[in-house]
Amino acid sequence: MVIKNGTVFLRDEKFCQADLICDEKIREIRTGDAAPENTENKNPSKKFLLGGLQEPADRNEIPDDQGEKELQREVIDASGKYVIPGLIDIHSHGAVNADASDGDAEGIQRMAAFYASRGITSWCPTTMTLPEDELLSAMHAIRSFAERENTLNGLYASCLGVHLEGPFLSAQKKGAQAGEHLRKPDMELLRRLHDASGGRVRMVTVAPEEDADFSFIREASRLCTVSLGHSAADYKTAAGAFAAGASHVTHLFNGMNGLHHRNPGIIGAACEAGATVELICDGLHIHPAVIRMAERLFSGNITLISDSMRCAGMPDGEYTLGGQAVFVNDGKATLADGTLAGSSITLADAVRNVIRFGLPAEQAIRYVTSVPAAVIGADDFLGKITEGYQADLLILDKAFKPEVVIKKGQAYRLE
Secondary structure, eight states, X not given: XXXXXXXXXXXXXXXXXXXXXXXXBEXXXXXXXXOOSSOOOSOTTSOOOTTOOOOOSSGGGSOGGGHHHHTTSOEEEOTTOEEEEOEEEEEEOEETTEETTSOOHHXXXXXXXXXXXXXXXXXXXXXXXXXXXXXXXXXXXXXXXXXXXXXXXXXXXXXXXXXXXXXXXXXXXXXXXXXXXXXXXXXHHXXXXXXXXXXXXXXXXXXXXXXXXXXXXXXXXXXXXXXXOSBOOOHHHHHHHHHHTOOEESSTTTTBOOOOSSOOHHHHHHHHHTOEEEEEOSSSSSOHHHHHHHHHHHTTOEEEEOOBOTTTTSOSEEEEXXXXXXXXXXTEEEXXXXXXXXXXXXXXXHHHHHHHHTOOHHHHHHTTTHHHHHHTTOTXXXXXXXXXXXXXXXXXXXXXXXXXXXXXXXXXXXX
C-alpha cells in the first residue's frame, strides 16, 4: 500500500508532508517539505482517492525507483488530510451494550468492531470490581477473543491486554465501583486472573493505602503496569507507592482527593514522580481549565482515555456497570445517587475535545498513540509512524474526524 500526499504525524511527533509505503508494517517513509497543519490539496486536477484503492495509471504516480512491483500496490491519496497512528484506548469498559466484565467473547468482538469503526485500532478491555468468579469469566472471554482475532474477517481493534480496574480499591473513593466486592490487594488473585487471561493483564489499578507495606505494588509492578486510583491516599503514601514501582494514575482527578496546597495527595506525588496519568476528556469529568492545567503539570505524560461503558454508541437510557444501574441522559452517565460513572465518548471525541479546550493538536495525538502504547509496554511496535512498526494508521479530515482506518496495512473507509 502507498499513502500519498498526507500530512503525516511522524516519529518526531510533528506533522510533515510525506508518503508512506506499507504492508503489514510501515516499510518506508518519504518526506517532503514541512507542511502546515491545514494542508490543502495542491493538485486539484488529480482524482481524489481517499479511501479508494487503485492501480496507478503510470509510473509517475508512484516513486520512480520502486519498479514494476510498485505498480500493483494499492494507493490512497491523502491530500489535505492528516495521517496519524491508530488510536489506543487503555481504559475502556464497554460499548454497543456490551461490557468487558460480561464474560461474553461475542460481546468483546462486538466492542472491538465498534471501536475500530471509530478509529481505535488497539485497546485494553477494562474490568470492574466484581467477585472472583465473574472476573475469571471475564478473563476467559477476553482470552477467547484475543486468541482468534487474527482469524476474523473485517475490521477489529486489537486486544492489547487487560486493565483490571479493581477490586483492590478504596471504599472511600469507590465511585461507580461495587463496594461489596472490594478486596485488599492480593497477589495470588492477580496471578490467577493473569493466568486465566492467557498472560494478558497489562495494568492493575490499586489504592495504595490498602497495600500497607507496598509489597503488592512492588511485586505486581514486575508483572504489569501498576496504576494508582480510586484512592484517598495522602502525598506520603502515594509517593511511597511510586517509589515501590507504581508508574501511572487512573483517571487523574476522578476517584481521588483533589490537589490541596497542604495535602497534594496522589496528584502532587505523581507530578514529582514523573508518572503517566489518564484524563477523561468528555467535558463532564474534568473542567477544560483543569485539563489545561494538567497539560502544564504533566506535559508529555498524559494519556487520554474514554472510560466508556456499554452505553457508548447507544441512545440515552438505563444501562449497567459492574452490576449497578447507570442512567444516561444527553450523554452523561450517572448512578442513581448522581455519582458520575464512566463516559459515552470514544477517543476520537476526546481528541477533538482537548483541541477545542486549547491543547496543541500534536500533544492531543501523542496522548492517544505513543503515550498509551508506552504505558502498557507496546511502544516497540505500536503508537508511532516509524519504519518497522505495525501499519495501524488513521486518516483524519481537517476537523480531526476519522475517515479511513488502516489495520495491519488493510484500508477500511468509514461511513
